[in-house]
Amino acid sequence: MKRLQLGTISLVLLLIILTKSSTTNAVEDDSVKNEESDKEEQNHVPNSTSSYGIEIVGEMEEDEWEMVQKRGNQFVVNEKPFYINGFNTYWLMVFAVDESTRGKVTEVFQQASSVGMTVCRTWAFNDAQWRALQKSPSVYDEDVFKALDFVVSEAKKYKIRLILSLANNWEAYGGKAQYVKWGKDAGLNVSSDDDFFSHPTLRTYYKNHVKTVLNRVNTLTNITYKEDPTIFAWELMNEPRCTSDPTGDKLQDWIQEMAFHVKKIDAKHLVEIGVEGFYGPSTPHRTQFNPNSYATQVGTDFIRNHQVLGVDFASAHIYADSWISQQISESHLEFITSWMKSHIEDAEKHLGMPIIFAEFGVSSKDPGYNATYRDNLITSVYKTILNSTKKGGSGGGTLLWQVFPEGTDNMDDGYAIVLSKSPSTSAVVSLQSSRLALFNSMCSSKFQWSCKKKKVIYDPHDEF
Ligand SMILES: *[C@@H]1O[C@H](CO)[C@@H](O)[C@H](O)[C@H]1NC(C)=O
Ligand SMILES: *[C@@H]1O[C@H](CO)[C@@H](O)[C@H](O)[C@H]1NC(C)=O
Ligand SMILES: *[C@@H]1O[C@H](CO)[C@@H](O)[C@H](O)[C@H]1NC(C)=O
Ligand SMILES: *[C@@H]1O[C@H](CO)[C@@H](O)[C@H](O)[C@H]1NC(C)=O
Ligand SMILES: *[C@@H]1O[C@H](CO)[C@@H](O)[C@H](O)[C@H]1NC(C)=O
Numbered sequence: 001m002k003r004l005q006l007g008t009i010s011l012v013l014l015l016i017i018l019t020k021s022s023t024t025n026a027v028e029d030d031s032v033k034n035e036e037s038d039k040e041e042q043n044h045v046p047n048s049t050s051s052y053g054i055e056i057v058g059e060m061e062e063d064e065w066e067m068v069q070k071r072g073n074q075f076v077v078n079e080k081p082f083y084i085n086g087f088n089t090y091w092l093m094v095f096a097v098d099e100s101t102r103g104k105v106t107e108v109f110q111q112a113s114s115v116g117m118t119v120c121r122t123w124a125f126n127d128a129q130w131r132a133l134q135k136s137p138s139v140y141d142e143d144v145f146k147a148l149d150f151v152v153s154e155a156k157k158y159k160i161r162l163i164l165s166l167a168n169n170w171e172a173y174g175g176k177a178q179y180v181k182w183g184k185d186a187g188l189n190v191s192s193d194d195d196f197f198s199h200p201t202l203r204t205y206y207k208n209h210v211k212t213v214l215n216r217v218n219t220l221t222n223i224t225y226k227e228d229p230t231i232f233a234w235e236l237m238n239e240p241r242c243t244s245d246p247t248g249d250k251l252q253d254w255i256q257e258m259a260f261h262v263k264k265i266d267a268k269h270l271v272e273i274g275v276e277g278f279y280g281p282s283t284p285h286r287t288q289f290n291p292n293s294y295a296t297q298v299g300t301d302f303i304r305n306h307q308v309l310g311v312d313f314a315s316a317h318i319y320a321d322s323w324i325s326q327q328i329s330e331s332h333l334e335f336i337t338s339w340m341k342s343h344i345e346d347a348e349k350h351l352g353m354p355i356i357f358a359e360f361g362v363s364s365k366d367p368g369y370n371a372t373y374r375d376n377l378i379t380s381v382y383k384t385i386l387n388s389t390k391k392g393g394s395g396g397g398t399l400l401w402q403v404f405p406e407g408t409d410n411m412d413d414g415y416a417i418v419l420s421k422s423p424s425t426s427a428v429v430s431l432q433s434s435r436l437a438l439f440n441s442m443c444s445s446k447f448q449w450s451c452k453k454k455k456v457i458y459d460p461h462d463e464f
Contacts, residue, residue, distance in 0.1 A: 067229045067268055068161060070312050073347065073354050073394040075270075081443045083389045083436045084397025085382075085429065086119030086160075087112055088359060089404065091411050093123060094131045096147035096154075105151055107405035109158040111419045115426050116433025119232055120155060121358055121399050124148060124164035124213050127174025128182075134174070137182050137205045140212065146219055152230050153220040161232035163358070163399075165274060166210055169239045176237075179205055194244040194299075197254040207261050210234075214265045226266035233270040234262050235358075239317065240275060242299030248280050251299045252308070259310030270312040272356070275300050277316025277343055289342040291323035291335060302343070306351050313353045313396060316343045318360035318381065328368030333380050336360075340384045340395075347394035354396030357381065361401040363414035374417075375428050382432040389439050397436070400429070 068077050075082040089108050095101040112120065126133040126144065133144045155162050168175035176196035183190040183202050196202050214226045214234070225231060236258050242251040255273055262271050279286040280301025287296050306314045318339060320332035340357065347355035362369065362377050381398055388395025404416040419426045 065156065065159075065229050068232050068270060070270060070354065073352060073396075074392065075313070075354055075396055081392070081440050082118075083385075083395075083439055084119045084356065084399070085433045085436050086117050086121065086163075086397060086399040087403040088121045088399050088401045090121075090123050090402065091408075092120075092151045093133065093144065093148045094126060095408075096150045097131045097144055102147075102150065104405050104408055105154055108403060109154055109160055111405060112403050113158040113160055115419060115429045116437060117403075117429065118159065118433075119161050119163060119397065119399065121163040121165065121235070122151065123168070123173060123238070125167050125173060125209070127167075127178040129174050129178075132174070134209055137186075138208050138212070145216065149216075149218045149220050152218055152225070152228060156221075156230040161230055163233045163235055163272070163356075164213070164231060165235040165238045166213065167206060167237045169237055169241055192244055194242050194250065197240075197242050197250050203254070203257065206258070210258070210262060211265055214262070226268065231269055233272055233313070234266070235272050235274040235315070236262070237274045240273065240300065243297065245299050246281070246297045248282070248299050248301040248304060252301070252304060255305055255308050255311070259308050263310040271310055272313050272315045272358075273305055273308075273311055274315055274358070275302065275305055276319075277302050277314075277339075280304065286342065286346070289339060291320065291339070295323070303346060303350055306347075306353065311353075314343070314347050314351055314355040315358040316340075316355060317401075318357055321362055321366045326363075326366050328362070328366050328373055333377060336377070336380060337384050340381065344385075344388045344393060344395045348388075351394075354394050356396050357385070357398040359401040360398060361415040361417070365414035371422070371424065375424050378425065378428050382428070386432075386435060389436060392443065 064078070066078050068075050068082055070076070075084070092105050092108070096105045109120070124133075128135060131144055131147075132141060133148065135141055152162065167179075171177045175193075177193045179196045179202050180190050180193050182205060183195065183199060186201070188199060188201055190199055190202065196206070216225045217223070218225065218228065221228070236255065240251060240254075242248075242254075245251065259271055259273070262269075278295035278298060278300050279290050280296055280299075280303075282301050282304040286303070290296060302314070302316070305311070316339070318336055320335050321328065324332060324335060343355055343357075347353055360377075360381055362374050364374075378400070385395040385398050400417065401415050402417070404412060404418050406418055406420055408416070417425055419429070
C-alpha cells in the first residue's frame with residue numbers, strides 16, 4: 001500500500017512534467033530535460049535515472065515479471081496496459097556465440113533500456129549459415145543455442161521482453177530458400193522457394209524447428225522458453241510473402257497450420273505472423289492504402305491473415321523508402337500516417353486485436369536523407385501511435401528498425417541508429433517511452449482513475 005501512495009504522488013509529478021512538454025514538438029522539445037541535460041549531452045545517451053521521470057514509473061513496476069497477455073485490443077501485464085516502445089536488433093544470437101562479440105548484446109540492451117525501450121525483436125533462426133543455429137533439419141549447434149539462451153537471460157536483466165522470429169522469408173540467415181535446399185538434398189521434388197509453405201515435408205521441418213525452440217530449456221536460467229515471460233511473443237516468420245500464389249490461399253493455409261502448431265505447444269505466449277501488412281484480395285476497398293499496386297500481388301492479405309485462429313495480434317512494417325521511392329520525400333510522411341491509421345482502425349474495428357508496427361525506419365543511404373528527417377519520421381510514427389494509445393486503442397506499439405551499439409557497422413543495412421551517437425534521436429525515443437510508460441501506469445486498475453478519466457487531465461487541444 002505504501003508503494004501505491006508513493007507511486008501515486010510520483011505519477012502526479014510525472015503528469016505535470018509530461019503535460020507541459022506535450023504541447024511542443026518532440027524534436028525541438030527540451031523543456032522536459034532538467035539541469036542534468038549538459039551531462040547527458042556528454043554521455044549522449046540520456047540516463048533513465050535522470051531524464052523524463054522513467055525512473056519514477058519504474059518504482060511502480062516492482063511487480064513480478066509476468067507474461068504479457070492480451071485483453072481485447074490491448075496488451076496487458078499485471079493488469080496494466082502494456083503499450084510498447086521497442087526496437088529491432090536482428091543479430092543478437094549470432095553475436096552472443098563468440099565471447100569477443102557477446103558484449104555487444106549487453107550494450108544494446110543497456111542503451112535501449114536507458115531510453116525506456118521495453119521490447120526487442122530478434123531472430124531465433126539461423127539456418128545453415130555462418131554460426132548457424134540449425135545446421136540441417138533438426139540438427140542444432142549447442143553453442144549457438146546457448147548464445148540464444150544468453151540473449152534471453154540478458155534481456156531480462158534489462159527488463160526487455162523479446163519477440164522471437166522463427167524463420168525468414170529472405171535468404172539472410174537461411175530462410176525459406178534454405179528449407180527448400182534441404183528438401184532438394186533429401187530428394188524432394190521441390191523447386192520454388194514458396195514450396196516452403198506448401199510441401200508437407202518442409203512444413204514438418206519448420207514445425208520441428210518451432211517445437212525445438214519452444215521446448216528449449218535455457219541453460220543459464222533453467223526456464224523453458226515456452227514458460228519464460230521474457231519472451232513477449234513468437235513470430236511465425238519475418239515478412240512472409242508467397243508471390244507464387246497472389247490469391248493468398250497458400251500462405252493463409254500455412255499460417256493456419258503454424259499458428260495452431262505454436263499454440264498447441266505453447267498456449268501461454270502470444271503469437272503474431274510477421275507480415276508487412278499489405279492489403280490483399282479479401283479487402284479490395286482497403287488496397288488504396290497500399291504503397292504500390294505490386295503489394296496486392298505478393299500473396300499476403302492483412303485482414304484475412306490476421307483472422308486466423310491462434311494469431312493474437314497484428315503486425316505491419318513501414319518502409320516508404322523501400323516501397324515508394326528511395327528518394328526521401330515529405331510525401332513519405334503522409335503515406336506513413338495514412339498506412340498506420342488504416343491498420344490501427346482495422347485492428348480495432350475488424351480484428352479486435354492490438355497491432356504492433358514491428359519495423360519502421362529510414363536508411364541513411366537514401367538520396368536526400370539527413371538526421372533531421374529521420375527524427376521527424378520517427379516523431380511522426382510515434383505521434384500517430386500515441387493518438388491511438390491515449391484513447392486506449394489498438395495501436396499497441398512500434399519497434400524501430402534498428403538499434404545498434406557502437407562498433408557493429410558491418411551489420412548495418414543503412415537503417416541502424418546508434419543511440420550513443422545520436423542525442424537528438426535518443427531524446428525523441430526517450431520522450432515516447434516516458435509517455436507510454438505514463439499511459440501504462442495511468443490506466444492500471446490498481447489506481448483510482450481509469451484510462452477514460454485521463455481526458456480530464458489532458459488539454460483537449462493537445463495533439464501531441
Ligand atoms: C548514468 O549512468 C551511468 C552508468 O550507469 C552512471 O555512471 C552515471 O553516473 C549516470 N549519470 C547520471 C547523470 O545519472
Ligand atoms: C515434380 O513436381 C512438379 C510440379 O509440382 C510436377 O509437375 C512433376 O511431375 C513432379 N515430378 C516428379 C518426378 O514427381
Ligand atoms: C539449473 O539446474 C541445474 C540442475 O538441476 C542446477 O545445478 C543449476 O544450479 C540450476 N541453475 C539455475 C540458474 O537455477
Ligand atoms: C533534410 O532532408 C529533408 C528531406 O529531404 C529536407 O527537406 C531538409 O531540407 C533537409 N534538412 C537539412 C538541414 O538538410
Ligand atoms: C488522431 O485521431 C483523431 C480522431 O480520433 C483524428 O481526427 C486525427 O487525425 C488523428 N491524428 C493523427 C496524427 O493520427
